[in-house]
Amino acid sequence: MQIERVTHVPEKPDEAHFGIASRAAQNLGKLIDGNGLKADQLRLAKHDTIVHPVSAALVIHLKAEFTQGQMKGSHAFGETVGSKADVVSRVEGSIKDYLKSNTVLDEIEAGIAQDPYGGWGADMIRVPLKTSTRKEFSVVDKCLKCNGQIKAPCTRCNATGSTPCNACQGQGSVTCPNCFGNGQTQNADGSRSPCTRCNGTMRIPCNACLGQRMSPCTLCNQQGFVNCTECDASGFWTHTFQSHFVAEITFVLDRENLPEKVLAAIDAIGVRQLASEGYAEIFMLEGVLHERTAEIPLVAFFAMSDAEYKIEGRSYNAVVAGLNGTVLDIDTLLDPVIKPGINALLKLSKGPLASESLISTACKYRIIRDVIGGLAYGTKKQVYLKTLKQYPLVLSDKYARAAVKYADTALMALANAPRNKGLLIGTAASAVISVGYYMAGIRPALFATMQKSAMGKQLLLADMTIWIIGYAIAVFAIKYMAGAFLKKILPEDINQKEKGLPAAGSQGMIALPATFLFWVAAAALCPLKPDWIIGILKALHVPL
Numbered sequence: 098m099q100i101e102r103v104t105h106v107p108e109k110p111d112e113a114h115f116g117i118a119s120r121a122a123q124n125l126g127k128l129i130d131g132n133g134l135k136a137d138q139l140r141l142a143k144h145d146t147i148v149h150p151v152s153a154a155l156v157i158h159l160k161a162e163f164t165q166g167q168m169k170g171s172h173a174f175g176e177t178v179g180s181k182a183d184v185v186s187r188v189e190g191s192i193k194d195y196l197k198s199n200t201v202l203d204e205i206e207a208g209i210a211q212d213p214y215g216g217w218g219a220d221m222i223r224v225p226l227k228t229s230t231r232k233e234f235s236v237v238d239k240c241l242k243c244n245g246q247i248k249a250p251c252t253r254c255n256a257t258g259s260t261p262c263n264a265c266q267g268q269g270s271v272t273c274p275n276c277f278g279n280g281q282t283q284n285a286d287g288s289r290s291p292c293t294r295c296n297g298t299m300r301i302p303c304n305a306c307l308g309q310r311m312s313p314c315t316l317c318n319q320q321g322f323v324n325c326t327e328c329d330a331s332g333f334w335t336h337t338f339q340s341h342f343v344a345e346i347t348f349v350l351d352r353e354n355l356p357e358k359v360l361a362a363i364d365a366i367g368v369r370q371l372a373s374e375g376y377a378e379i380f381m382l383e384g385v386l387h388e389r390t391a392e393i394p395l396v397a398f399f400a401m402s403d404a405e406y407k408i409e410g411r412s413y414n415a416v417v418a419g420l421n422g423t424v425l426d427i428d429t430l431l432d433p434v435i436k437p438g439i440n441a442l443l444k445l446s447k448g449p450l451a452s453e454s455l456i457s458t459a460c461k462y463r464i465i466r467d468v469i470g471g472l473a474y475g476t477k478k479q480v481y482l483k484t485l486k487q488y489p490l491v492l493s494d495k496y497a498r499a500a501v502k503y504a505d506t507a508l509m510a511l512a513n514a515p516r517n518k519g520l521l522i523g524t525a526a527s528a529v530i531s532v533g534y535y536m537a538g539i540r541p542a543l544f545a546t547m548q549k550s551a552m553g554k555q556l557l558l559a560d561m562t563i564w565i566i567g568y569a570i571a572v573f574a575i576k577y578m579a580g581a582f583l584k585k586i587l588p589e590d591i592n593q594k595e596k597g598l599p600a601a602g603s604q605g606m607i608a609l610p611a612t613f614l615f616w617v618a619a620a621a622l623c624p625l626k627p628d629w630i631i632g633i634l635k636a637l638h639v640p641l
Contacts (some may be wrong), residue, residue, distance in 0.1 A: 099429075100372070100379045102217035106396045110148040111378060112399035113420060118144035120422025121415065124405060125430075128491050129408070131463035133434040139408050140348055144417075146402040149359045151377065152351040154366060155216045155393040157205060157224075157344055159195060161188045164339040170331035175233025181336070184234045188340045191232075195342060196391045200229040202384070205344045209393075217379055217395060219371030222346040230342040237335050239327035247332045248322040254314035256321040262312045264305035273301050362418045362425055371397055376419030400523075429493040431464070438462040439496065442503035446510050452586065460588050464488060468504045469587065473580070474597030477501050509602050511586065512579035516604040520611070523574030527567025527612040531619035534563045541625060564616040571608040575601045 118141055126136030163184075168174075178184055194203045208224030209216045214223055237243035250256035261267030272278040276292035280299040283289050291297035302308040313319045324330035350368055352360060363371065371377040377397040384393045402417040410429060415427035441458040442465065459465050464484065473482035481501045485494065534540055544556050577597035583599060601608070620630040 100217060100381045100395070102381045104383060106150070106380055106382070106403040110398045110400070114148045114378070114398060115146050115415050117400050117420060117422045118146060118402045118404040120420075121404065121424050123404075124422055125406065125415075125424065125427075125491065127396075128488055129431060132431055133438070133462055134408060138182065139406055142405040142407045142625050144402045144404040146417075147399045148398050148399055149356065151355065151359070151363070151371075151397040151399050152218070152473055153395040153397070153400040154351075154465040155209065155395065156347045156349055157196070157391040157393070158347070158389075159192045159230075159342045160345050161185070161340055161342055163188075166337040166339075167449075168334060168335045168337065169327075169329045169333075171237050171333040172235065172335045174235035174335060174337045175339075177235050177237060181238055181338070181474050184236065184338045184340070185352055186200070187234070188232065191230075192342075192389050193386075195230055196386055201226055201344075202344075204229060205346070208344065209346060214369070214372035215379070215381060215395075216346060216348055216393075217372040217397070218350075218367070219348055222344075224346065225341070226344055227341045230340075232340050233341070234338040235335050236338070237333050240325055240334055242327040243325035243332060245332040247325060247328075247330050249325040249327070251314060251317035251321055251323050254315045254321065258314055258317065258319040258321045259311040260314050262303060262306035263309055265303035265310070267310050269303055269306065269308045269310040270300040271303050274297055296409040319365065344484075359399065359401060362416070363399070365425060366418065366423070371399065371419075373603070374419075375421055376423070376600045378420065387435045427490050429491060429496070431492045432496045433487060434466055435462045435496065435500070438465045438590075439499050439503060442500070442507045444504035446503050452511060456511075456586060456588075459504075460591070464492065465500055465504060466588065466591050468500050470591045472501075472505055472508060473583075473599055477505055508579075508583065508599055512582050512599065515578040515582040516575050516602055519539065519567070519575035519578030520571065520608055522578070523571030524608060524615065526574065527564075527571050527608075528619070530564060531616045535619045535623035535627075540623075540627075556627070560620070560627060560629070564613060567616060568608060568612045571612050572601050572605050573598075575608065 122139060122141045123136075124141050129139060130136040176187075179189065204226050205224055209220060210218050212222060244248040245555040251258075254260045262269075265271050273280075273292060273295035275294040276282050276299065278299045280292055280295065281289045282292050292299075295301050303310075304418070306312050314321075317323050325332070328334060348368075350363075356361070366374075366376055372379055377399040379395060379397045382394040382396070384391050401417065402416050404415045406413045406415060406427075413428045416425045417423065418425050420604050438459045438461060441455040445452060445455045460469070467487070468480055468484060471483060475483075481497055484492070484497045484501065488497075540556075540560075543559060547559070549558060579602075580598045617630070617633075620627055621634065623630075626634075
């Protein structure tokens with residue numbers, strides 16, 4: 098439902114609101130029709146319909162988002178301010194001005210219009226306003242490394258201008274090259290005397306630093322300071338900020354001023370569904386500007402009716418809501434009507450006596466026909482849930498469960514003999530397949546083919562596949578025979594809805610070991626016995 102934009106709420110609701118009880122009668126008539134009643138047997142006795150104005154609003158908050166960067170040096174980038182806090186203050190201080198901007202409002206309304214129901218009951222809507230609200234700022238700070246002085250202490254010499262001599266490692270002396278640090282030299286006659294160069298001290302002054310231990314720092318040229326690399330010797334950093342706003346639009350329902358009954362009905366239906374499923378007539382008013390937010394008022398006309406319906410002289414009280422005439426509460430009017438049909442199913446589940454008469458009684462009711470048709474291709478749980486969905490409120494959970502339970506057991510009981518017949522036919526077919534596979538030369542030929550493809554070790558899987566195929570055939574035969582029988586005895590309108598075959602029942606479980614035994618027996622009687630059956634026979638001490 099489209100929301101209508103207006104300058105003021107209409108004084109009187111549309112007359113369509115006051116017809117919801119009649120529309121509900123039509124909806125109820127469709128549910129009861131064919132279930133032991135006709136649609137025209139239900140009539141509206143009286144109703145008390147009230148159209149409630151439901152107030153709500155789309156509250157608009159502008160949220161600032163920032164993209165940050167930084168550059169070495171002092172640069173002009175947008176508006177220059179003192180700090181990041183100043184940037185945030187200036188941006189947030191412009192919220193009210195932006196809320197007054199027609200360009201911004203147009204962008205916000207375009208974002209709201211993307212929602213098919215004008216934002217009614219929606220989760221938060223986020224509308225980026227990058228085009229109309231983008232701003233640029235810069236904050237110039239002193240470089241933290243050089244404190245704006247351009248020069249930074251030399252890290253090599255720790256701002257002293259000199260570093261330990263590399264030649265002597267800062268000791269001021271080196272090992273004497275004449276005596277190699279022994280303090281003595283050997284004479285021609287083999288005797289030893291003190292070294293004349295180091296005077297026996299083993300070390301001589303370093304020529305590189307002349308014994309001073311330190312040498313000039315080559316990085317800072319003895320200045321103790323170098324150009325700051327952090328700021329490229331500018332003394333400053335420029336922090337850049339690009340800001341834009343995002344409009345965050347929140348739907349708020351005025352729950353405090355709604356009558357408890359109306360609020361409970363809205364919560365049962367769903368706030369969003371008032372618009373998405375056409376329960377209410379909704380109006381959007383002109384926006385209202387506040388200090389830091391804006392809001393767009395919404396008003397929904399939501400009709401509710403206390404109605405009384407009569408069927409065959411019996412009264413049913415109901416609560417109806419919304420333009421589509423949805424029944425929110427009513428007595429389960431179908432329970433007493435379809436009870437004879439469920440009793441018929443119960444009797445059918447106990448035996449096939451008087452089956453034609455009981456089937457005729459049960460199938461007078463559309464609900465039971467739908468349940469029987471559904472069980473042909475769905476599980477009991479699926480059919481139960483579908484039944485409750487198709488007949489909301491008018492059918493109790495108890496009767497829905499009973500209809501599904503007794504229909505399932507009745508179908509099993511009715512088709513028990515055909516299932517047994519299908520079990521015999523299917524098991525026989527499975528036995529023929531196993532015998533033919535093992536004794537007609539099919540298995541040796543298959544083995545030869547598989548060996549050529551280096552798949553000889555997979556022959557056991559091929560053997561098991563034969564059993565699985567036989568079991569599948571047996572189950573199909575059981576289901577087919579049951580389905581064919583049910584098709585003869587059930588009404589045609591049920592058969593036309595069949596999309597599958599009925600369940601195999603206990604016969605399907607019996608078919609599992611029966612087909613397996615025939616498969617094993619065929620393998621055991623085969624002249625060329627498989628390796629796996631030979632192993633089993635040896636384990637059982639059966640002579641080969």
